[in-house]
Amino acid sequence: MALLSLITPDFGLFFWQTVIFLVTxxxxxxxxxxxxxSAMKEREDSITDALSAADxxxxxxxxxxxxxxALLAEARIERDKILADAHKAATTMMEDAKxxxxxxxNRLMEAARVSIQTEKNxxxxxxxxxxxxxxxxxAEKILRKELNNAEEQKKLVSEYIKEVNLN
Known part of the structure; x- marks a missing residue:
């Protein structure tokens, strides 16, 4: 029966256990x-705040x-624009230089032509x-040979006079 008393509590034990439970x-x-x-509420609030802060x-x-x-895309667009402008400027500079x-x-060729023509002239x-x-x-040597005598000189002068009168 002692074993059974452990399993079945009596009324006094039950009463005092209930009183101790209620006091506790x-x-x-x-x-x-x-x-x-309040600690649980604080913990819940801190967890909620942490979750909202994380969100x-x-x-x-x-x-x-x-x-x-967006900034990277804008920077890429700006970079492409700058590169295109630089390429365009380089092309323009090359065309201008050409x-x-x-x-x-052409000016040097014309100057050379003028110089050559001047030297040629x-x-x-x-x-x-x-x-x-x-x-x-x-003519002087020929005339000296032919006009050694006076008769040939007179003949030549008369021919010149005839030619002058005809013209």
Whole structure:
């Protein structure tokens, strides 16, 4: 029966256990339940705040990533524009240099042509003068030979007078 008394409690034991339970419950609710509940509430609030802060941080990060991507795209567009402008400027400079070189080459060619023509004319003039001098010298020598006597001189003068009268 002693074994059975452990399994079946008697009324006194049950009464005192109930009283101790109620006193413990009262003491816990008076002194421990409030702080435990406030600690639980604080913990819940801090977890909620941490979750909302994490969500806000995630949203901020996504917004920053979107902004960064937009800035990168804008920077790429600006880079492409700068490269295109630089290429265009280089092409323009090359074309201008070609035109300038062509113009300068044409100017030098024309100056060379003028110089050559001037030198050619001077050389022709010199050759003509030399030819005229030679012709005069040859004519003088021929006339000296032919006009050694007075009769031939008179004959030549009369021919010249006839030619002058005819013209």
């Amino acid at each position: 419950l009262y003491l816990l609710s008076k002194f421990a339940w409030g702080p435990i509940m 806000k941080a995630r949203a901020d990060i996504e917004k920053l990533q979107a902004t960064n991507e 035109v300038k070189a062509s113009t300068e080459g 001077a050389a022709l003039h010199e050759v003509k003068n030399y030819a005229a001098t030679l012709a005069v010298e040859i």
